[in-house]
Amino acid sequence: MNDTTIKDPPLSARLRHRAGVVVDSLQRNPTMLFGLSVLLVMAFMSFIAPFLGLPSPMEQAPRNRLQPPSGEAFFGTDMYGRDLFSRVLHGGQVSMVVGLSVATLATAFGLAIGLVTGFMRRVDAILMRFMDALMSIPSILLAIALVSLWGSSVQNVILALTIPEIPRVVRLVRSVVLMLRDQLYVQAAIAAGTSTPRILIRHILPNTIPPLIVQATYICAQAVIFEAYLSFVGAGTPPEIPSWGNIMAEGRMFFFQTPSIILYPGAFLAITVFAINTFGDGLRDSLDPRMQRSV
Amino acid sequence: MIAYIIRRLLATIPIMALVAVFVFMLLHLSPTDPALIIAGDFATPEQVDEIRRQLGLTAPLYQQFLHWAGNLLQGDLGKSIYSGLPVTTLIGQRVEPTLMLTLCTMFIAITLAIPLGVIAAWKVGTWIDRTVMTLAVFGFSVPVFVIGYLLILGGSRKLGWFPVQGYTSILDDFGGFVSHITLPALALGAVYMALIARMTRATMLEVLNEDYVRTAYAKGLATRKVLVKHALKNAMVPISTTIGLGVALLIGGVVVTETVFAIPGLGRLTVDAVLRTDYPVIQGVILVFSLTYVLLNLLVDLSYVLFDPRIRY
Numbered sequence: 001m002n003d004t005t006i007k008d009p010p011l012s013a014r015l016r017h018r019a020g021v022v023v024d025s026l027q028r029n030p031t032m033l034f035g036l037s038v039l040l041v042m043a044f045m046s047f048i049a050p051f052l053g054l055p056s057p058m059e060q061a062p063r064n065r066l067q068p069p070s071g072e073a074f075f076g077t078d079m080y081g082r083d084l085f086s087r088v089l090h091g092g093q094v095s096m097v098v099g100l101s102v103a104t105l106a107t108a109f110g111l112a113i114g115l116v117t118g119f120m121r122r123v124d125a126i127l128m129r130f131m132d133a134l135m136s137i138p139s140i141l142l143a144i145a146l147v148s149l150w151g152s153s154v155q156n157v158i159l160a161l162t163i164p165e166i167p168r169v170v171r172l173v174r175s176v177v178l179m180l181r182d183q184l185y186v187q188a189a190i191a192a193g194t195s196t197p198r199i200l201i202r203h204i205l206p207n208t209i210p211p212l213i214v215q216a217t218y219i220c221a222q223a224v225i226f227e228a229y230l231s232f233v234g235a236g237t238p239p240e241i242p243s244w245g246n247i248m249a250e251g252r253m254f255f256f257q258t259p260s261i262i263l264y265p266g267a268f269l270a271i272t273v274f275a276i277n278t279f280g281d282g283l284r285d286s287l288d289p290r291m292q293r294s295v
Numbered sequence: 296m297i298a299y300i301i302r303r304l305l306a307t308i309p310i311m312a313l314v315a316v317f318v319f320m321l322l323h324l325s326p327t328d329p330a331l332i333i334a335g336d337f338a339t340p341e342q343v344d345e346i347r348r349q350l351g352l353t354a355p356l357y358q359q360f361l362h363w364a365g366n367l368l369q370g371d372l373g374k375s376i377y378s379g380l381p382v383t384t385l386i387g388q389r390v391e392p393t394l395m396l397t398l399c400t401m402f403i404a405i406t407l408a409i410p411l412g413v414i415a416a417w418k419v420g421t422w423i424d425r426t427v428m429t430l431a432v433f434g435f436s437v438p439v440f441v442i443g444y445l446l447i448l449g450g451s452r453k454l455g456w457f458p459v460q461g462y463t464s465i466l467d468d469f470g471g472f473v474s475h476i477t478l479p480a481l482a483l484g485a486v487y488m489a490l491i492a493r494m495t496r497a498t499m500l501e502v503l504n505e506d507y508v509r510t511a512y513a514k515g516l517a518t519r520k521v522l523v524k525h526a527l528k529n530a531m532v533p534i535s536t537t538i539g540l541g542v543a544l545l546i547g548g549v550v551v552t553e554t555v556f557a558i559p560g561l562g563r564l565t566v567d568a569v570l571r572t573d574y575p576v577i578q579g580v581i582l583v584f585s586l587t588y589v590l591l592n593l594l595v596d597l598s599y600v601l602f603d604p605r606i607r608y
Contacts, residue, residue, distance in 0.1 A: 133313030140547030266441035
């Protein structure tokens with residue numbers, strides 16, 4: 001009998017194929033392209049900010065307090081005379097890091113727990129009650145409580161925003177797993193004696209990826225907003241770090257004199273979240289045609 | 296039906312018990328010693344020990360939990376570290392503004408968002424649909440406090456139609472209440488409206504493809520009747536689920552909105568407690584909000600009967 005083992009195509013070919021799919025869907029989906037470009041521009045601006053020769057975001061100049069926008073300071077200055085343009089650009093870094101980390105961590109943990117609970121009945125009952133309880137605490141409140149008790153630092157903000165998101169990811173993954181578990185090819189794999197970890201990784205995991213990526217973009221968008229909420233109520237990023245939430249929180253007292261302290265970081269925040277959401281909507285439409293034109 | 300309600304109410308008990316365990320563990324799993332947090336940066340070691348003894352933090356963890364949970368069952372949420380007042384009293388004083396703000400927001404959001412979603416689904420693919428959907432994405436993207444400040448800037452400062460901040464009780468002065476609550480309710484409602492409008496549109500699109508909708512049109516029913524009586528009523532179950540789950544967003548938003556508009560509600564209480572690490576208050580607020588959230592969603596489940604007579608409990 002000749003060798004009939006089915007070989008996967010080489011990795012390079014698979015990657016080229018994947019890349020082709022991405023480029024294709026970007027071309028077919030201008031909204032997604034738009035969202036992605038805006039997002040990349042915002043990320044680029046915030047990470048290149050330290051090299052632009054702008055005034056330091058921390059440098060105080062009490063003489064130039066609360067200046068309106070001008071040629072020297074594009075966005076004006078805050079109550080300590082710090083350059084608002086520089087602060088807003090730098091402030092994006094925290095939002096980008098928090099958004100990306102929360103999305104990655106929440107999907108990773110949620111995926112691991114969801115795969116196991118979906119496939120193992122006994123664990124499922126207990127873990128899901130746990131998740132239900134976690135989900136019945138409104139996520140912002142939980143995050144506020146966590147940061148205020150753990151102390152404010154960027155890591156704690158990331159953790160506090162990740163924990164409430166995990167049960168939602170678990171639910172999503174679990175629903176996909178439950179649906180697939182009864183599919184013929186999975187039953188066949190079980191019958192053929194494939195080990196559970198291999199079934200999970202080889203046959204089930206790939207199917208959870210498309211909805212997970214979409215979910216991750218929404219988690220990312222929400223985390224960016226929630227980071228600002230946390231900083232705004234004083235339970236977020238440490239006040240000495242310029243983040244959009246912190247800049248707005250400090251500007252609260254001076255809003256009527258100098259609305260720009262709140263409006264510029266607010267606009268940057270809104271544009272970033274808008275870009276992430278648009279990108280996510282586009283991704284959903286191209287990854288999951290069945291859901292197209294719905295929610 | 297009554298048996299079902301009782302069964303569902305009983306089912307919330309283990310959930311709430313787990314929530315209570317989480318809320319208790321919040322403090323005790325924190326990497327820093329709670330006594331140190333409470334004592335502040337300038338306390339001597341003796342003062343910290345004293346606080347630790349007062350709070351019963353020296354007892355084994357399970358005993359502390361049993362003690363705390365026992366008090367909880369008797370409706371005792373402990374005393375505020377800052378003011379020494381019982382947490383239940385503090386919460387009681389602050390409930391009204393938050394409750395009214397949330398109810399007004401829900402009212403405005405639901406009455407605006409559902410029609411918008413229905414129209415968007417009806418006119419799917421047209422500029423009306425695209426406008427509504429773009430607005431919805433904006434609603435998701437602009438943070439509550441930015442909307443709040445923009446409304447203050449426009450509505451109070453430029454136009455002078457609304458007072459800038461503050462709150463008047465509905466019992467004292469109805470006109471004052473309405474003018475104080477409008478802007479915060481609009482600000483808080485933006486995300487919620489976006490959520491409901493998107494869900495309404497999505498479910499309506501599904502329902503509008505059904506045979507009975509075509510039949511309704513074919514037998515010559517007016518468009519409005521088809522949309523409302525045939526389509527919307529069938530779409531209401533997922534929509535009301537979203538309305539219930541979305542309250543979590545409102546609760547989060549309340550904390551920020553009350554800060555922006557200086558409303559003395561539970562949100563302000565939370566923020567003040569956070570600034571003072573007044574953890575019994577934080578725990579109490581979380582418990583109250585979670586319980587409300589769970590019960591509200593139970594109510595939503597029960598409301599399905601109103602929209603779909605096939606559902607029986």
